[in-house]
Amino acid sequence: MLKRKFTYENLVDLMVPLVCILLGFIVGMILIAVAGKNPFGAYFALFQGAFGSLSNISEAVLKTSVLIFTGLSVGLAYRVGLFNIGAEGQFIIGGVSAAFIGHWVRLPAFLHIPLIFLFAMITSGIWALIAGWLKVSRGVHEVISTIMLNWVAYYLVENWLVVGPMAVQAPSGSTISEAGTPMIYPTAKLWRFVSDVPDLIGKIFVLIAIALVIFFIAYYALKRGTKIRGKALWFFSVITTAVVSAVSAVFVFQWQGGIPGVRMNIGIFFAIAAVVIIYFLLFRTVLGYEIRAIGFNNQAAKYAGINVKRNILLTMFLAGALSGLGGVLMVCGTEFRFPGVFPGGYGFDGIAMALIGQNSPFGILLASVLFGIIRGGSTAMQLPPYKIHKTFADIIQGSVVLFISAYYIIRYVLMLPRKRGEM
């Protein structure tokens, strides 16, 4: 097997995003200092806001899981050479589809949630496909068409569907526009970790899930890290699993539920699964190879016999589906309806996540964790001693992306010590 040589240049390539993030934070610090506040204290408040209590952590996790989906959407499209600015619109379409199936279809939970996922993926995928089709058949640049589709989605959903045909029948006195769509059925809600693990069967399922995850982790850790093989390997993994599961069983069965502020749900697992799936799709399948080939050199891929149009359309559909799943998490995990004022912006943040994560699935995961924390914590910075508006997170995000666009400058600076050494 070809062993890649790890050079200083590789290190620099890895370091560039980190340096950009660091510079972004420094810009934020300068802004806080200019405002006459203590930047270190403000950052401390930020991280306290993100990790201070269980409900704060859960908010950060919620934001992370949605960011992962929209980030993956942009990142996947980028791999095929398309810049999917339409993640926001696809996100809205996914959310409204979830609200539709969630309220207007009655099914048991094990069918309801998969149906929502499927339906939202199809609708938002088709929404993204419009831009893909315009690209391959009419030559419309996807940046413009996806931006236009964002606005169309925004107006059609938030100014028509949610206040018109899908609006909740308002009791007298309240305004309809604040209400949004009716609540989805409990069967359509994604499980929340702390507040509702409902019954014995649920707890047993959670335990089985924990046991399976622990087993795989233990098995691979032992296989990679030690020289234990054969029956002993199985034996030790099972022992580890049993011990950890027993300990967690104590906690699981003590769960009484009922911390109302904690909204964290199983969505984060779907998000992590999506990261792994997209990684395998891109780097372990023929389709992924073709996608990357097209993104690398459209013409060469065409002459190598790859069906460029079909792959672009397929990728765009998948990208839209990913964004749509972000919207599903928002509706089924957090809001339980499509509210009149939809907490949007995740689609645009997804662009930043993809750029900061350098379009690699795991990079996007890390970027989303970081910015989930920042966005979760930035609400705490609004409190009295600092009173910094929460759009501060946007500033940091914008400056990080700005530094990434100045890629060559940062690379040049990082390469300086090496050059001096050569001379």
Added chain:
Amino acid sequence: MFEQIITLSLASMLQFGTPILIAALGGVITETSGVVNLALEGLMRMGGFFAIVGAYFSGDPWIGLLAGIVIGVIMGLLQAYICVTWRGDQIIYGVAINIFALGGMTYLLERIFNTTGHSPSVQSFSSGIALSLDTARWFLFTLLLLAFGGLIYWLFRRMRALKDKKPWVWLLVAGIVGIPSAFFLSSIQTLINIVWGAFDKQTIFVYFALVLPFLMHFLLFKTKWGLRIRSVGENPKAADTVGINIYLIRYLCVIAACILGAIAGAAMSIGQLDIFDNHMPAGKGFIALAAMIFGRWKPIPTLLAVLFFTLAGVAGDVIQMLSATFPGLQAIPRGWLGSFPYILTLLALAGFAGKAVAPAADGIPYEKGEK
């Protein structure tokens, strides 16, 4: 009734279209020189905000406009430094500025004015320039004369038999046909009323926006500098070979575009209104980009494209006005009307984009000594 509707929709077209047109022309000049500017939306936001800040602290809208232009120059230098000198990804830069403007202006709005919704009102241009009916008549006459002249010039350019005639032939024909017909048309009272209603109390930005496409056409297609700009956008290597300073041209064009973007923002904040609303510019920068593509990266077609989009944009207002007489129209939901300009944009791009060809080197950074 219909006279009133036409007047009102023309007036709101001018208001709606002015920032879009100015920004779109900014897009034209920068992309002609080969640099994509996706940051127009963010630039409009910044320009609009700093214009308000300048006007607020000085009490003079001109200082506000100057403040907007200064921020345009600064952002232009930044973009040129990153995207031209250091060959940064132009699309990523645009996205970064858009995100940055979104958060940064909200932040500054809160720091400077202590609000999150909109700034306090300032001295602005929004009272506009008052026209008398008599001025309106002469204005209409001039417009018609220019329109006839332009039409005849275009005919001369297009028809093979007339192509090689001397310019005075064209001027003579334009004078003989144009002056009497313009004079006759401009004496119709209804037309005078419509023009007066549309242009009365419009801001200086409207006039600026209406003159700008022709100025830019002249700059790009009739001057030495325009030829240089176009050659840098089409084939930078060839331009470099004949000794054109590519970096200088691109720097100038990028800065010009950023100034125009900032002015477009100022046209919204201290032009149309006298406040900065935190939702500004609500996608107008992107419509400007679409109009630029629809106008095939050329100034005068861009003007027509903007007219087309603004027509769609004011369709909602017109339908609202008409629904007083035709109650059936009230059933059309607001969301449909809101999405109409964007759907129209998509359809227009789908129908015509195949013919549109961007400047060949658009979006590709140039490196000296590249093979």
